[in-house]
Amino acid sequence: MRLISLTAIAAITAFPLFAHADDRIEDALEARHGYMTMLAINMGTLAGMAKGEIEYDEAAASTAGANIEALGNYAVSDLFIEGTANGEVDDSDALPAIWENPDDFVQKFADLGEAAAGAGEAVKGGQANVGPVVQKLGGTCKVCHDDYRKKD
Amino acid sequence: MAEDQARRVRIWDPALRAFHWLLALLVVANWLLGKFGPNIMTLHFWLGYSIVALLAFRLIWGIIGPESARFSSLFHHPRSVTGYLRDMVKREPSHWPGHNPLGALAVIAMLLVLIWQVGTGLIADPEDFVNVGPLANKVGSDIATKADAWHALGADLILIFVLMHIAAILFYRIWKNEDLIRPMLTGWKWVRRR
Numbered sequence: 219m220r221l222i223s224l225t226a227i228a229a230i231t232a233f234p235l236f237a238h239a240d241d242r243i244e245d246a247l248e249a250r251h252g253y254m255t256m257l258a259i260n261m262g263t264l265a266g267m268a269k270g271e272i273e274y275d276e277a278a279a280s281t282a283g284a285n286i287e288a289l290g291n292y293a294v295s296d297l298f299i300e301g302t303a304n305g306e307v308d309d310s311d312a313l314p315a316i317w318e319n320p321d322d323f324v325q326k327f328a329d330l331g332e333a334a335a336g337a338g339e340a341v342k343g344g345q346a347n348v349g350p351v352v353q354k355l356g357g358t359c360k361v362c363h364d365d366y367r368k369k370d
Numbered sequence: 371m372a373e374d375q376a377r378r379v380r381i382w383d384p385a386l387r388a389f390h391w392l393l394a395l396l397v398v399a400n401w402l403l404g405k406f407g408p409n410i411m412t413l414h415f416w417l418g419y420s421i422v423a424l425l426a427f428r429l430i431w432g433i434i435g436p437e438s439a440r441f442s443s444l445f446h447h448p449r450s451v452t453g454y455l456r457d458m459v460k461r462e463p464s465h466w467p468g469h470n471p472l473g474a475l476a477v478i479a480m481l482l483v484l485i486w487q488v489g490t491g492l493i494a495d496p497e498d499f500v501n502v503g504p505l506a507n508k509v510g511s512d513i514a515t516k517a518d519a520w521h522a523l524g525a526d527l528i529l530i531f532v533l534m535h536i537a538a539i540l541f542y543r544i545w546k547n548e549d550l551i552r553p554m555l556t557g558w559k560w561v562r563r564r
């Protein structure tokens with residue numbers, strides 16, 4: 219009896235903790251998916267212009283470049299909290315390798331930030347300037363996805 | 371007894387041999403480029419297109435090429451496969467003219483996995499905005515991102531098939547004392563009519 223009530227009390231007091239943990243996990247997942255989607259949207263604009271599928275527009279290109287630059291400064295690795303690897307929660311393609319090589323993972327985000335530095339300016343001055351920026355940025359997406367994102 | 375005598379016969383035509391060695395070279399090179407090559411995969415794409423051309427040639431050659439290259443000589447009755455399997459462990463050369471029933475299955479499997487590989491590569495979207503397959507926007511982003519995973523799966527299958535292929539050649543060379551490499555270089559092979 220004592221054991222049961224103790225368990226019950228423990229469960230009740232712990233419940234908000236669990237609930238809280240759940241929120242944290244869901245927020246982190248949602249935020250980092252949103253983060254990646256924002257990268258993709260802006261990369262889509264630049265890649266489209268580089269290929270000539272979207273007409274070059276200096277202001278739009280510069281905004282997209284500056285957006286990626288801003289995202290490159292965001293400490294997104296903080297969103298990869300414990301317990302959010304692929305297999306631990308639904309809807310995560312983040313490989314456990316992230317938590318085994320945290321320094322390398324942070325470094326790969328830093329590489330993105332570095333590639334993004336000055337992107338808003340670099341894409342100005344003509345369509346021909348967009349391609350090299352897309353390649354530099356896209357390479358950093360690939361390198362990280364190769365090691366840390368599950369393909370599916 | 372004369373029927374049992376092995377004769378030296380020109381079994382592989384020059385086009386097929388050129389196809390074989392070019393394909394081997396390009397597939398290995400493209401596999402390595404895929405895994406370890408530069409982040410901007412331009413070369414991987416170009417070698418991939420060359421492999422598409424080689425596969426197209428092989429499909430045509432399977433219809434209009436010489437006897438040993440024909441698809442009709444690739445498809446054997448299941449019973450001849452089991453029959454061949456039974457005799458395979460014998461320590462003697464097979465002297466088989468062309469693709470033996472088991473080897474033919476391997477050829478079909480390898481051609482299919484390569485067609486799968488170029489097909490998925492052409493429509494793959496790895497969401498990095500640089501290495502996007504040229505036909506990815508034709509199939510929709512759902513399939514295109516899946517195709518990227520299918521392409522990685524295909525790469526694993528290719529590794530397995532290539533290793534099995536080499537193991538089989540070694541098995542014939544060492545266990546059965548039959549050199550299968552030279553015929554694919556010169557075209558001439560010791561065969562017995564069946």
Ligand code: HEM
Pocket residue numbers: 360364397400401402403404405414415418419421422484487488489490491492493494495496501502503504518521522525528
């Ligand atoms: C037989 C021919 C081919 C072979 C052996 C091959 C092999 C590979 C390998 C090993 C990878 C790396 C997969 C991994 O991450 O584990 C790869 C990736 C890739 N290949 Fe191919 N490939 C071939 C043909 C093609 C073709 C024809 C195209 C498109 C034109 C293509 C486009 C791609 C793309 C877009 C990736 C994805 C890169 C990424 O996910 O970061 N491949 N390939």
